[in-house]
Amino acid sequence: MATIFIDPDTCSKCGTCLQICPMGLILKGEERIPFMPDEAGAFCSKCGNCESFCPEGAIYPEYGTRYPEIAEEVKPGITPGALGIYMRQRRSVRNYLSKMADRETIEEILDIVRYSPSGMNNQPVHWLIIHDPEKVRRLTRITIDWMRSLMNSDVQHPLKPVIPSLIAAYESGKDPICRGAPHVAVAHAAAANPIAFTDSIIALTWFELAAPAFGLGACWAGFLKIAASSCQELKEELGLPEGHEVQYAMMFGYPKYKVCSIPGREPARITWK
Ligand SMILES: Cc1cc2nc3c(=O)[nH]c(=O)nc-3n(C[C@H](O)[C@H](O)[C@H](O)COP(=O)(O)O)c2cc1C
Known part of the structure; x- marks a missing residue:
């Protein structure tokens, strides 16, 4: 059984899901509409990346762990400084x-x-x-x-x-x-x-x-x-x-004391090649 359903009406045939699937389980089908062959379902790790990266929201997993509330929320974009x-x-x-x-x-x-x-x-x-x-x-x-x-x-x-x-x-x-x-x-x-x-x-x-x-x-x-x-x-x-x-x-x-400053640490030890 395929673990995802791709809605042909909303799919824009951009091919992102083919590139994103870590196991290469999504193939180009008729009229370039992607699909997952049934026999590939057994190898799917249900990582959800195909769904997550699909710009049209055309991919529906069959494994029921979708998180629609979050999918609809604004992507918060945290600044490097704040992070x-x-x-x-x-x-x-x-x-x-x-x-x-x-x-x-x-x-x-x-x-x-x-x-x-x-x-x-x-x-x-x-x-x-x-x-x-x-x-x-x-x-x-x-x-x-x-x-x-x-x-x-x-x-x-x-x-x-x-x-x-x-x-x-x-x-x-x-x-x-x-x-x-x-x-x-x-x-x-x-x-x-x-x-x-x-x-x-x-x-x-x-x-x-x-x-x-x-x-x-x-x-x-x-x-x-x-x-x-x-x-x-x-x-x-x-x-x-x-x-x-x-x-x-x-x-x-709950902490008894508040963090008031950030202590020092060793510099990052990096080798570039
Ligand atoms: C694997 C691991 C085990 C640790 N075990 C203890 C512990 O048993 N008791 C304790 O007070 N702190 C423990 N620590 C906390 C370290 O002492 C602490 O991370 C380190 O001193 C750096 O301080 P920071 O976490 O405030 O940056 C542990 C940390 C790690 C990563």
């Missing part, structure tokens, strides 16, 4: 208000994030949102307990040099794992999918970048991710579907 400031002022947020982010806001962010690119448009990322702050505190407790048992074992682990200070911080009432954030987003995917990790990192990067537009802030939860790879109690607490594993995780919530 540069927005992206550069993203900071890892490690101090949070106790104010809860509502589910609708989180869903709105994830509705944007689902547009992040993925290999072959596979879209392998699933989300577990730990919304309940009590459950986030439990993740911290389990991670610290796992760190304690690691320190009491002979196992070689790259985290061992930093663990004592993390445990000391926890024992003094701080949360060095989830930084007191009210929520945690876990990107998970089938363990057997070899490219899901990259896709998940891209999706989480989008999540972190989108968050400030909603007044939220986020921070990668590296210690939680490392613990989730080997700590059985943490795996059980997360309760991911069979065959899935944590790809990475991010704490988030």
